[in-house]
Amino acid sequence: MHDCPLPCLADHAPPKEAFGGWLSADRAPLPAANDEEGERLSSSLPEVIDAHVHLFPDPVFVALWRWFEQYGWPIRYKLMARDVVRFLLSRGVSRIVALHYAHKPGMARALNQFVAGLCQEEPRILGLATVLPGEPGAKEILAEAFGMGLRGVKLHCHVQCFSPDEESLHDVYEACVRANRPLVVHAGREPKSPAYKCDPYVLCSAERVERVLAEYPGLKLCVPHLGADEFDAYERLLERYDNLWLDTTMAMAEYFTGPAPLRLLHCRPERVLYGSDFPNVPYAWDREIKRLAALGMREEALAALVGGNAKRLYGSE
DSSP states (O other), rough: OOOOOOOOOTSOOOHHHHHHTTOTTTOOOOOOOOOOSSSOOOOOOOOOOEEEOOOOHHHHHHHHHHHHHHHOOOSSSOOOOHHHHEEEEEEEEOOOEOOOOOOOOOOOOHHHHHHHHHHHOOOOOEOOOOOOTTTTTTHHHHHHHHHHTTTEEEEEEHHHTTTTGGGGGGHHHHHHHHHTOOOEEEEESSSSSSSSSOHHHOOHHHHHHHHHHHHHTOOOEEEEEEGGGGHHHHHHHHHOOEEEEEETTTTTSSOOSSOTHHHHHSSSSSGOOOOOTTTTTTOOOHHHHHHHTTOOHHHHHHIIIOOOOOOHHHTTO
């Protein structure tokens, strides 16, 4: 067990209704923020690794943006994969962790080959693989991806319609443990949208994630968005399990309704990573990193949050 070093903060646990239904039918699409963006990261920041960047082939990006504009929020940066990489690296981001996911059987190999090719072109990309849980040959798909140099796996419960504790995930978990590769899985309940083919509030819960953490103690599991919206539950999991990581993506940007879950940044500061969700954001590319930098964290804690923890998780030191 790891005790959180700070007293409870008034804003660490937003009421569930504040985050529930980020993409509810009566609110979607959400508005653009139209906030000011910086030309590059501040020179006062420690090394920044963006641990949550999406890279897809052009047609997949176009389809994804079409979905977001109808059901989510307007995409501010409609950049294709190589332009995404150039944009972030030219503005002071040291490295990026590239994420993608397959929404139907038969896509994963091509997506993995695409990202592996980008990594060969630009060594500052730490590319992850994907697979559709339960699809034939899942173990072989991941073995091939790891053989191409991909650093882990990305899954998305909402898009791929699975629960973290389903039997179909065992092959994925075992492959990650065997290869010592981290798994990033969007297992938080938000954003909930009626446009998904499944209900993330039925599929996802911190309790289901805990079953995985307990059954696979050798699995390095990272849950994005600080586990939104079950922040209290993920704080307890952080205290209890040494194989859990979280990333901040969009949860600290102050775009959605409700106060930011600051407590999670201090509970186990060595287990939280900065991520942006770039380019699929409705606000300035540096919005979240500016807010993190303004929190007044100790220098070593900020350095771990914005870069050091990603290095350790992905073995890129």
